[in-house]
Amino acid sequence: MMVGAGTSARIGAIFVKELVQMRRDRITFAMMFAIPVMQLVLFGFAINTDPKDLPTAIHVEEQTPIVRTLLQALETSGYYDLVLETPDPRESARLLARGDVAFVISIPAGFTERLIRGERPQLLIEADASDPAASSNAIARADAIFNRALRHDLKGSLSPLAATPAPFELVIHPRYNPEAITQYNIVPGLLGVILTMTLVMITGMAMTREAERGTIENLLAMPAKPIEVMIGKITPYAGVGAIQTTVVLLAAHFLFNVPFAGSLWLLLLGVGIFVLANLALGFTFSTIAKSQMQAMQLTFFFFLPSLLLSGFMFPFRGMPGWAQMIGEGLPLTHFLRIVRGVMLKGASFGDVQDALVAMSIFTAIAVGIAMLRYKRTLD
Amino acid sequence: MTGLAIDVRGLVKRFGDKTAVDGVDLQMPHGEVWGFLGPNGSGKTTTIRMICGLLQATEGEGECLGYDIARDTDQIKLSTGYMTQKFSFWGDLTIRENIDFVARLYQMPKRRQKVDETLENLGLTHRQHQLAGALSGGWKQRLALAAVTMHAPKLLLLDEPTAGVDPQARRDFWDEIHHFASQGMTVLVSTHYMDEAERCDRIVYLANGKILTQGLVSDIITASGLFTFRGEGDGVRRLAEELKGRKGVDYAAYFGAALHISGHDRDLIQSVIGNERSADVHWEEVRPSLEDAFIALMARAGADQRVHA
Ligand SMILES: Nc1ncnc2c1ncn2[C@@H]1O[C@H](COP(=O)(O)OP(=O)(O)OP(=O)(O)O)[C@@H](O)[C@H]1O
Ligand SMILES: [Mg+2]
Numbered sequence: 132m133m134v135g136a137g138t139s140a141r142i143g144a145i146f147v148k149e150l151v152q153m154r155r156d157r158i159t160f161a162m163m164f165a166i167p168v169m170q171l172v173l174f175g176f177a178i179n180t181d182p183k184d185l186p187t188a189i190h191v192e193e194q195t196p197i198v199r200t201l202l203q204a205l206e207t208s209g210y211y212d213l214v215l216e217t218p219d220p221r222e223s224a225r226l227l228a229r230g231d232v233a234f235v236i237s238i239p240a241g242f243t244e245r246l247i248r249g250e251r252p253q254l255l256i257e258a259d260a261s262d263p264a265a266s267s268n269a270i271a272r273a274d275a276i277f278n279r280a281l282r283h284d285l286k287g288s289l290s291p292l293a294a295t296p297a298p299f300e301l302v303i304h305p306r307y308n309p310e311a312i313t314q315y316n317i318v319p320g321l322l323g324v325i326l327t328m329t330l331v332m333i334t335g336m337a338m339t340r341e342a343e344r345g346t347i348e349n350l351l352a353m354p355a356k357p358i359e360v361m362i363g364k365i366t367p368y369a370g371v372g373a374i375q376t377t378v379v380l381l382a383a384h385f386l387f388n389v390p391f392a393g394s395l396w397l398l399l400l401g402v403g404i405f406v407l408a409n410l411a412l413g414f415t416f417s418t419i420a421k422s423q424m425q426a427m428q429l430t431f432f433f434f435l436p437s438l439l440l441s442g443f444m445f446p447f448r449g450m451p452g453w454a455q456m457i458g459e460g461l462p463l464t465h466f467l468r469i470v471r472g473v474m475l476k477g478a479s480f481g482d483v484q485d486a487l488v489a490m491s492i493f494t495a496i497a498v499g500i501a502m503l504r505y506k507r508t509l510d
Numbered sequence: 511m512t513g514l515a516i517d518v519r520g521l522v523k524r525f526g527d528k529t530a531v532d533g534v535d536l537q538m539p540h541g542e543v544w545g546f547l548g549p550n551g552s553g554k555t556t557t558i559r560m561i562c563g564l565l566q567a568t569e570g571e572g573e574c575l576g577y578d579i580a581r582d583t584d585q586i587k588l589s590t591g592y593m594t595q596k597f598s599f600w601g602d603l604t605i606r607e608n609i610d611f612v613a614r615l616y617q618m619p620k621r622r623q624k625v626d627e628t629l630e631n632l633g634l635t636h637r638q639h640q641l642a643g644a645l646s647g648g649w650k651q652r653l654a655l656a657a658v659t660m661h662a663p664k665l666l667l668l669d670e671p672t673a674g675v676d677p678q679a680r681r682d683f684w685d686e687i688h689h690f691a692s693q694g695m696t697v698l699v700s701t702h703y704m705d706e707a708e709r710c711d712r713i714v715y716l717a718n719g720k721i722l723t724q725g726l727v728s729d730i731i732t733a734s735g736l737f738t739f740r741g742e743g744d745g746v747r748r749l750a751e752e753l754k755g756r757k758g759v760d761y762a763a764y765f766g767a768a769l770h771i772s773g774h775d776r777d778l779i780q781s782v783i784g785n786e787r788s789a790d791v792h793w794e795e796v797r798p799s800l801e802d803a804f805i806a807l808m809a810r811a812g813a814d815q816r817v818h819a
Contacts, residue, residue, distance in 0.1 A: 349598035351564055353615045354587040507583070509564050 158420065162428040166435070173439045173454075182265055182449020184212040185233040188226050191216065192240035197284055201254075204280030205236070210269040227259045227306060229482045230468055233266055233448055234258050246298050253300045260305035261475045262316045265446030274301050307392075307475045314387045319470040320443045322379040322402075323463045326372055327409055327437050328430075333371070334413025335426035337364045338505075343422055348509060357505040361498075365410040372406035383474075392477030401469035401483065404490045408462040411497035418504035437463040465489045515540045515665050515696035516561055518572025518579065523556050523565060523719075530556040532719035533570070538698065540664075543691045545707045546700035548716030549808065554700040555595055557716070558667045561698075562592045575664055588616070591663035595670045595700075597650045599657060601643025605634050608642050609657055616661040624660065632656045647674040655683065659690065666690060668699040672706065684709050704800045715804060717811045727800060734803035736760075738772040739783055743791040756782050760809075761802055772802045 154160060187205070191198060205211040211234065217223055223235035237255040245252040256273060258266045278297050308315045341347040350360070376399075383389040412433070420426035438444055440454050441463035447455060458464045465486035472478030472486075516538040523531040531553040538544055546554050559565040561574050563583030571578075577585045599608045609628050613621045629635045632652060637645075642653060651671055659666065668687070672680045684706065687697055699710070707713050707727065714724040723733050741749065746769045750762040753771055758778025762771045773779045783793050798806075 344601070345594075345596050345598045346600055347598075348564065348594045348596075352562060352587060352592045352594070353612070354584055355615055356584070508566050509559060510566055 156422070156424070158425040159428060162432060166428075166432060169432070169435060173436060177440060177450050177454035178445045179449045179451075180264070180445065181268055182446040183209045185210060185265065185269055185446075185448050186214045186231065187211040187234040187236060188215050188217050188223060188232045189213055190218070190220055190223060190235060190237040192238065193242060195243040197243045197246065197281070198238055200280050200284050201238070201277055204276050208272065208276045210272055210276075211236075223257060225482070227257060228472065228476045228478050230259065230472060232259070234269070242299070249298065251298060251300050253302050255302045255304065257304045257306055259307060259476075260309060260311055261307040261471050262442075262446055263308065263311035263313055264316075265449060266305070267311065270303055270305070273303070277301065315389050315475060316471065318379070318383045318387045318389050319474045320467050322376060322383075322470055323405065323441070323466040324438060324443055325375055325379060326402075326406060326466075327463050328434055329375065330368055330372055330406060330409040331413040331416065331433060332427065332430045333368050334365050334410050335416040335420065335430050336423050337414055338417040339420050339423045339426045351507065351509065357502055357507060361414050361501060361505070365414055368410055368413075369406055372402070372410075376402050376406075389474060391474050393473035393479070397478075397480055397483065398470065398473045401466060401473065401487060401490075404487060404494065405462055405466040405469075408490050408494040408497065411494050411501060412462075415497045415501040415504065418501050418506070437461050440464070442467050459489070460493075462490050462493050465493075513540070514538060514573075515542075516572070516574055516698065518561060518570065518574075520570035521557065521560055521567050521572065522569035523553070523560060524568045529719055531560065531567075534716070534719070534721055536561075536572075536714065536721070538696065540696050541691060541694050542711040543687060543697045543699065543709070545710035545713045546698055546716065547702070547707055547713055547804065548700075548722075552716040553719040554716055555669055556719075558592070558669055558698070558700065562586055562590050562667055564592070588661075589663055590665040590667060591658035591661065592667045593654050593658045593669060593671050595673070597647075597654060599642050599650070599654060601641060603642055604639050605629070605642050605645070605653060606638035608653065609660065612657045612660055618661065628656050628660055648676055648679050651675050652679065652683075655686070662695075664695060666695055666697045666699075668697065670700050670702065672701065672703065680706075704804075707800055715807060717808055720811075722807050722811050730807075731798050731800065731803045734798065734806040735774050736772045736798040736802055736806050737774070737776040737779055738770050738796050738798040738802060739779055739793050740765075740796045741769045741771070741783070741791045741793045742767065745790040749791070753782065758782050761805065763802075765799075770796070770799070770802070772798055772806070774806075 189202065191202070202213060206213055214232065217226065217235070220237060223237070226232045227235060235257040237257070239252065242252045242254070254277070256270065258270055260266050274297065277299070281298065305311065338347070341350055355363075384391065413430070416426050416429040416433075420429055436457060440450065440458040441447070441461050442458065443463065447458060447464065450458065468486045469478070469483045472483050476482075514537050516536050518534065518536050521531055521534040521536075522529065534553070534557055536557075546558070548554055556565065560567045561572075561579060563574075563579060563586045566580065571580065573579065574586045575589055579586065600611070603611065606625065606629060609625050610621070613625050618624050626635075629638050634649075634653070642650065645653060651674070655668070655671055666687075672683050675683060680703075687699065688709075691697055699706070701707060710727075712724060712726060713730055715722045715730065723730055725733070746767070750764060750769055753759050753769075754762045758773045758775050759771050759782055760773045762769060764770075771779060771783070
């Protein structure tokens with residue numbers, strides 16, 4: 132064939148050129164390795180679809196060997212982590228609303244006595260069912276855990292009680308999302324995911340586009356201060372965020388019938404700070420990246436853990452401690468607490484205060500880094 | 511405030527281990543038009559950027575319009591107009607939007623009217639809603655000049671404003687530059703065109719990041735130490751090849767049908783052409799061209815550098 136030699140030479144030329152260009156773009160090259168490693172770690176170690184060690188509060192009105200056995204069994208099951216004891220039953224509602232605990236287990240006074248008398252006393256588990264995936268396994272196993280534990284204790288004269296049915300009645304109150312409709316959990320969370328992805332990516336282009344097109348020289352030659360450039364550049368996208376929020380909230384209400392238990396204004400406050408956090412972060416990326424391509428990659432590098440470690444895709448409390456710590460550093464984690472808390476649980480300002488503060492701190496740090504990184508000259 | 515528009519001393523700019531500008535002193539009075547010349551990569555753009563605060567000097571100091579070039583960059587930006595070598599307005603904005611953006615940034619009073627006027631003067635009113643990116647090269651330059659002069663800067667820094675501009679437009683450009691100067695604006699303009707250099711009050715010639723020479727056009731020609739003879743006639747064809755190698759002849763170049771030969775020793779040149787005095791070539795001494803002068807200066811600078819290195 133006539134074309135053979137020429138074709139391979141030309142392929143070779145383009146191959147070499149691509150290879151050189153690929154290696155020269157340092158961030159892209161690094162990302163090609165960093166992103167797969169991150170995915171391996173996150174999917175391999177952080178994510179757990181059978182969440183264990185869920186924080187649990189107990190409200191126990193008596194201390195007897197049988198009660199201790201029951202609590203002991205909960206701990207050793209691995210599903211429940213008894214983190215605190217509340218003397219006041221009303222406190223339990225607050226703990227669940229804030230998301231401090233996933234379960235509150237109540238054992239009333241006289242439980243042991245009535246159990247021995249065969250009166251089948253009630254044992255109450257209140258569960259935060261706003262995320263069905265997080266609580267369902269633990270709930271499903273509760274009966275078996277208790278029964279197995281009691282079989283040891285109920286010996287001798289008590290052995291008839293060990294027979295089925297269980298000598299107590301397990302009452303489960305799934306709160307906030309009693310029918311376990313996953314959309315109720317997903318749709319509000321999706322608001323956060325959509326805002327994160329679009330806003331960080333768009334503002335990530337803010338300065339890199341100017342640099343790539345050479346217009347940065349003109350911009351810098353004119354009398355605009357860094358903070359003015361930043362605010363001017365991100366404000367239009369705050370409008371984009373507002374439109375996205377409206378669309379998602381309307382869809383949540385009319386399409387998915389997601390309940391709205393709390394205050395719209397509180398939610399909007401949360402959305403506002405969250406949008407700012409993402410815009411500031413995107414702008415920071417755009418002061419670090421050297422090209423729009425690099426800005427995209429930084430965005431992806433941030434988006435991946437946000438998606439996986441924030442509690443959006445997988446239960447936050449089911450992740451190992453280190454993953455939760457990373458998650459606490461992500462604005463989406465805090466936003467999810469706010470949006471789910473306000474919409475599904477009717478959380479109050481006090482309940483979401485910590486999350487609001489965390490997002491504000493994140494925003495301040497991002498703005499600070501952006502201002503430090505912003506180059507006022509072409510150096 | 512000094513009486514100078516630009517007063518910089520010992521400016522040095524290094525990029526890594528590459529020294530782009532190597533000790534530039536520039537004292538430019540108000541209201542003059544100076545030409546900034548020098549071969550590609552000699553450091554013109556880099557020097558201009560340091561003067562207007564777009565690059566931090568590695569070494570050296572100075573004032574631009576009385577403002578410190580390292581500290582007071584905000585004030586410098588307010589009262590200078592800098593036209594970049596590469597078109598750096600926004601191609602995805604329309605012509606009008608670009609002008610309007612500049613007018614807003616400089617907080618111009620009666621903005622609408624000012625923008626209308628600018629478009630009118632540019633002759634782009636009928637195209638104001640086209641994207642700036644769609645303009646031809648020469649029109650982009652005109653748009654840029656109009657945009658950077660809109661806020662009536664005291665100092666204009668023009669980096670090769672006429673590169674790629676047609677002769678008529680180039681002439682218009684220079685009329686405009688002199689018009690600005692007549693209003694008291696100080697203009698530093700970099701160029702590779704000799705005819706443009708001759709339109710300047712003074713010339714600064716940069717080579718390898720250093721100012722090789724500066725002064726009036728005539729000073730620079732004198733400084734080059736060149737003598738030029740112009741030969742005309744039928745016999746002049748093919749003579750260049752012959753004369754180039756001769757002792758005393760440094761440059762030989764055709765200007766149309768005429769041959770210019772130049773060298774540093776007048777007597778030597780004369781003896782060379784004396785030997786070649788064929789009947790059909792007529793020789794006369796002329797003023798060396800600025801181009802020859804620069805090339806001579808460059809050659810000498812190159813030789814000096816080699817000696818120093
Ligand atoms: N950002 C940079 N990084 C590294 N080197 C640079 C940078 N900018 C300029 N240089 C180098 O500095 C030297 C001077 O460049 P400069 O652009 O100032 O020259 P110039 O006189 O404007 O040239 P031209 O006539 O081609 O526009 C060149 O060698 C150039 O490669
Ligand atoms: Mg240049």
